[in-house]
Amino acid sequence: MKDYDLIIRPKRHAFDINFKEIWSYRDLLKMFVKRDIITVYKQTILGPIWFIVQPVLTSLMMMMVFGRIAKISTDGTPQILFYLAGVTIWNYFSESFNTTAKTFTENANIFGKVYFPRLIMPFAKVTSGLIKFGIQFTLFLLVYCYYLFAQEGSVNPNWTIALLPVYILLMAMFGLGAGIIFTSWTTKYRDLTFLLTFGVQLLMYASPVIYPVSTIEPGLMKDILMLNPFTPILEGFKYAFLGAGHFSWASLGYSAIVATVILFLGIIIFHKTERNFIDTV
Template identity: 60%
Template sequence: MNQENTDNDNWDLVIKPKSSLLEIPWRDIWNYRDLLRMFVKRDIVTVYKQTILGPIWYVLQPIMTTIVYIVVFGNIAGISTDGLPKVLFYLSGVVIWNYFAESFNQTSVTFRDNAGLFGKVYFPRLIMPLSKITSALIKFGIQFGLFLVFYFYFIFVGNETIQPNINILLLPLYILMMAGYGLGFGIIFTSLTSKYKDLNFLIVFGVQLLMYATPVIYPMSSVPEKYRMFLQANPITPIVEGFRYSLLGSGSFGWNSLAYSVGVLVVLMIAGVVIFNRTEKTFIDTV
């Protein structure tokens, strides 16, 4: 055994440069799982630590958003909900969209908000965006529970417009895909904003515009035929539509559109990992 291997065997952790831009340090991420849990706990506890209502905001935010959508888009604008109870239609869209938006917004500032920490100690940098996705998943779980309260109420009172179907088995896939899109877009933008600061102003505005280009507050059936191709080009559209269709029986579902969304997600994640790994090597010099 040569001297290099002997030296390496005396250490619990040997830090080496990545051999490929596509390399993901799965073993390091697993070894640092306690740190991941700590970051998730920090995100959940500190956000509402000095607030009056605390975690209740997790519930109030989708309720207030849904009420605004019902009044503005449902009553004033008269946008169709395909005959579904308005609270279920809007809340279903709000809950799944919020998960994407929260994941994207939080991961998109990974380098900017943690530059000091990254410059002092080693840990797999992907731990940080993964912690944001996980903490956002907890928030999603609470809000989805709120949706289920209304959902089972309308089923109990015998509302026949609600038609859950076998596609409900795809719910974990839709949630996983939303996490993937939030993570993919997030790590790309955090890599770019470490050098181009003005892109930070685009993120919040861009997420809001993207929501209007996704059938969150309106059904695909209400969109004129000549414009549907643009919405169908949005890879998040099949996720929102499929999520709503599996629970409520209203919306559109197609294996081709789902496969398209999965394909775009794979490309996005590959691009995100490559850009993230490349930026990770030099970002301390640019932030």
């Protein structure tokens, strides 16, 4: 009897997910991450600087439109910090969701020729997005340190800064889970791709990115806003660094539960779709 390094077996049901096999392909994961970071900006003039330009321009536009013209409150915090904080943490979800939502359609040729755990691809997108987030977060910290030391009292950080890894993890879970659900649906319903950019933009305005929860009067609208699982994350992130916002363990636990459910459903749906998607893509 010969010993084999690889044994290919049929997948019996949607819950038959081999996470050990995914771990064994971690070198491939690293390769995809490197590809996403290097090749995307290889032939651009500014390169990774685009990671910095985008949040800066977005925050300046928000300052002009929502701060100066609409005069929306920022809870007494510096406008540039308030908008930069919201944009930085939101961009990680947006980037993760937008890239993983195209997993099947953009990689159909690779999936049809070479075998590897398909979940490696969306995991790589979320991981490479973490590097981009790190660059943008560094920019936020530079601006933050200026106000913290040069203008004392303008920001009031607190102990919840220690929860930063939790906020990042939850955004990654939302981006990965929602993205792989979306890409699984688009294998049959291609017109859903037209809703991608519009849907993320609409969701941003439905979340406290450009406004604090405190500006919403108590009532139905505020109750709906608090049901948004992104609200505790965005408000908690701002509360940790700026000292203005809303934080509660119950709200954060609610977001964690929703993120876990979405990720779990996403993996199950993705796993079920990958078995026959090549016939429909």
